Amino acid sequence: MGLLKDLWGFARERKKFWLIPLIGTLLVLSVLVAIAQYSTVAPFIYTLF
Amino acid sequence: MRILGISAYYHDSAAALVRDGTIVAAAQEERFSRKKHDARFPRGAAAYCLAAEGVKLREIDVVVFYDKPWLKFERMLETYLGYAPRGLASFLTAMPLWLKEKLNLRSVLEKELRALDPEAPKLAPLLFTEHHQAHAASAFFASPFQRAAVLCLDGVGEWATTSLWLGADNELTPCWEVDFPHSLGLLYSAFTYYTGFKVNSGEYKVMGLAPYGEPRYVDLIYRHLIDLKADGTFRLNTDYFNYATGLTMTNERFHALFGGPPRKPESPLTQREMDLAASIQAVTEEVVARLARTARREIDAEYLCLAGGVALNCVANGKLLREGLFRDLWVQPAAGDAGGAVGAALAAWHIHHRQPRHSNGGTDSMDGAFLGPSFSDGEIAQSLAASGAVYRRLDDDALCSEVARILAEGKVVGWFQGRMEFGPRALGSRSIIGDPRKPEMQAAMNLKIKFRESFRPFAPSVLAERASDIFELDRPSPYMALVAPVKESLRIPMTEEQQRLFGIDKLNVPRSSVPAITHVDYSARIQTVHRETNQRFHELIRRFEALTGCPVLVNTSFNVRGEPIVCTPEQAYRCFMRTGIDFLVLENFILAKDDQPAAEADDSWRREFELD
Known part of the structure; x- marks a missing residue:
């Protein structure tokens, strides 16, 4: 949550809203990669696709 | 109000503690972790700062980090986008670290801080300064001036690589970058x-x-x-x-x-x-x-x-x-990233908390850069006993006289006194010292003691009141931040044959009556030694001058190549025993190499410390 707050604060302060989708995508990807490393959760990811 | 400044995660991590605007402690993490330019969170340095002040982390009012990670990330992303598709390999190397750790620096820092005081009911608020703001604050707020132009020049922080500021009272106004x-x-x-x-x-x-x-x-x-x-x-x-x-x-x-x-x-x-x-x-x-x-x-x-x-x-x-x-x-003595810890803490005090600042126009607030740990006689004696060292303890007067005599005989001395320096220079607390009049001293110190390249020059420590007699310098340079020429009258003119020499061949030509500290262009990186901030070192040089007429000593950092400067008596003894240093002086204790138990040939430093 703190991370998202920091992201919003950064985008507002620097007026760089166009970076939000890019950073958001990178963050989502990194979370997915992190989750995929836990084998017990992996089947859940698999069923999504 | 107590403020803990932190610089970390890039190079030269450090911690500094500022109490009501006064810098009370500062140290670089490499001195504790024994890894040169250590960039990890400064656990050892922060723990030292807290111990020096006699407080726990819960008694710190503000913690401030010297850099804004989101701004840096913005720079990285825009750079990668600007150069795409070039830079893919670099992008793929950098992103995992950034997404996992650096972008979430707030929680990474909180976790590290909590480890310093696990029982703390709550952590102090965490602030972030811009990288160049921390540099500018370390240069201006610690300086003796009430109003000054401030120029910051480095590799890169967030975006800025060069910035100009106006420092006035307790404010820093950015001009351009x-x-x-x-x-x-x-x-x-x-x-x-x-x-x-x-x-x-x-x-x-x-x-x-x-x-x-x-x-x-x-x-x-x-x-x-x-x-x-x-x-x-x-x-x-x-x-x-x-x-x-x-x-x-x-x-x-x-x-x-x-x-x-x-x-x-x-x-x-x-x-x-x-x-x-x-x-x-x-x-x-x-x-x-x-x-x-x-x-x-x-x-x-x-x-x-x-x-x-x-x-x-x-x-x-x-x-x-x-x-x-x-x-x-x-010049801020810790002008590199380590100094950002001091700058960030001072910026939080003067800029964020709007506290006034009064300089006396004469002395800076770095306390001679002696902001690191010191060791009592009891601690040193205990450490020497554990190492099986043979030593004598002398009173101040006898110590300075004897060491001056030893130096005048051409011996090399490891000199360990008081609080460790903050910044890359050894200024007489963790120094290896020698007689600058000996032409062979530079090569001997480089090759047998420091194990480093023979071309590298050594710096002089000179009595502040005699500096202008030896060098073309009319003001103090307590932090070795200035290079100035050796006085014309002390130079040895080169023969025609010597003038024809090129490159490294020039090294062996004595350039002045203090050849060991005179570089091939007759310059020297000067440390003026002041009685007010460096009493015992000043007294030693005074005694050396009384014996020899020379108010200068060769001063190099107490380490071997690739090793962080020694911090503790154990490290000093170890360095002493595996190098060609002849005598070691730890506060009032003096040790002769010849008296020590025979040590086996030890070149383990080559494995222990990566060459720099």
């Missing part, structure tokens, strides 16, 4: 890399090598690499560099321009490297001089403060001083 990828620090580092030295630590070597060479490549550098404007601002031609998108500093085009690949580390130095070093040094001096002239023109201030890694280029600083643009200049 030059942004990444245009960076004087990175240009210098590119040549450090190209001449076969390690980036972020070999820059001193390039500076030391420069006087052996001729600046033959200056025109080439101006024509192809840097577009330098009359006001000192500049743009680099990024076609020749690889640091924005790659994992090295220079690229094939750069190598073709200078006629070959980078020199392999540890391979023999040739005249080419010396000429390259002389050339980049000349360009750097010109950029710094033009920037300073602009600062003088644009800012209504009579003094100049400098910080950032480039401000450790004491040759450029000395030339700036001699140009006489400003009444005086002050």
Whole structure:
């Protein structure tokens, strides 16, 4: 949550809203990669696709 | 109010503690972890700062970090986008670390801080300064000036690589900045890399090598690499560099321009490297001089403060001083990233908390840079007993007399006194010292004691009141931040044959009556020693002068090549035993190498410390 707050604060302060989708995508990807490393959760990811 | 400043995660991590605007402790993590330029969270340094103040983390009111990670991430993303698809490998290397750790720095820092005081009911608020703001604060708020122009020059922080500020009372007003990828620090580092030295630590070597060479490549550098404007601002031609998108500093085009690949580390130095070093040094001096002239023109201030890694280029600083643009200049002794910890803490106090600042116009607030740990007699005796060392304990008077006599006999002494220095220089607390009159001292200290390259010069420590008799310097230089020439009257003129010598052959020609500290261009990186901040070291040099007529000692840091400067008595004893140091002095304890139990030949430092 703190991370998202920091992201919003950064985008507002620097007026760089166009970076939000890019950073958001990178963050989502990194979370997915992190989750995929836990084998017990992996089947859940698999069923999504 | 107590403020803990932290610099970490890039290079030279450090911690500093400021109480009501006074710097009470500061140290670099490498001294505790024994890993040179350690970039990890400064656990040891922060724990030391808290212990020095006698508090736990829960009693700290504010913690401040010296950099804004989101701004840095913005710079990285925009750079990768700007150069895409080049830089994919670098992008893939950097992103996992950033997404996992650096972007979420707030929680990473909170976790580390909590480990320092696990029972703390709650942590102090966490603030972030901009990188150059921390540098500027470390230069101005710690300086003796109430109003000054502040110039910050480094590799890169978030975006800024060069910035000018006006410092007045408790305020720092940004004037303008030059942004990444245009960076004087990175240009210098590119040549450090190209001449076969390690980036972020070999820059001193390039500076030391420069006087052996001729600046033959200056025109080439101006024509192809840097577009330098009359006001000192500049743009680099990024076609020749690889640091924005790659994992090295220079690229094939750069190598073709200078006629070959980078020199392999540890391979023999040739005249080419010396000429390259002389050339980049000349360009750097010109950029710094033009920037300073602009600062003088644009800012209504009579003094100049400098910080950032480039401000450790004491040759450029000395030339700036001699140009006489400003009444005086002050360089933060920890001008590199470690000093950001002090700057961040001072910025939080003066800028964020709007606390007033009063300088006395004379002394700075770095306390001689003696801000690190010290050890009591009891602790030293215990440590020596554990090592099985043979020692004597002398009173102050006998100690200084005996050490002065030993030095005059040409012996080399490890000198360990009081609080450890903050910043890259040893200033008489953790120093190896010797007699500068001995022509063979430079080579002996380089090869048998420091185990480093023979071309590297040594610095003099001179009684402040005698400095102008030996050097062309009319003001204090307590932090070795200035280079000045040895007085004409002390120089030894070269014979015609000697004048024809090139490069490293010049090394063995005695240049003055203090040859061990006189570089091949008759310059010296001066430390003026003041009784007020460095009493025992001052007394020692005074006694040495009484014996020899020479108020100067050779002073180099107490370490071997690649090793962080020693911090504790154990480390000092270990370094003493595995090098050619003849005597070790720890506070009032004196140890002769000949009296120590025979140690087996020990070259383990070669494995323990990576060469810098």
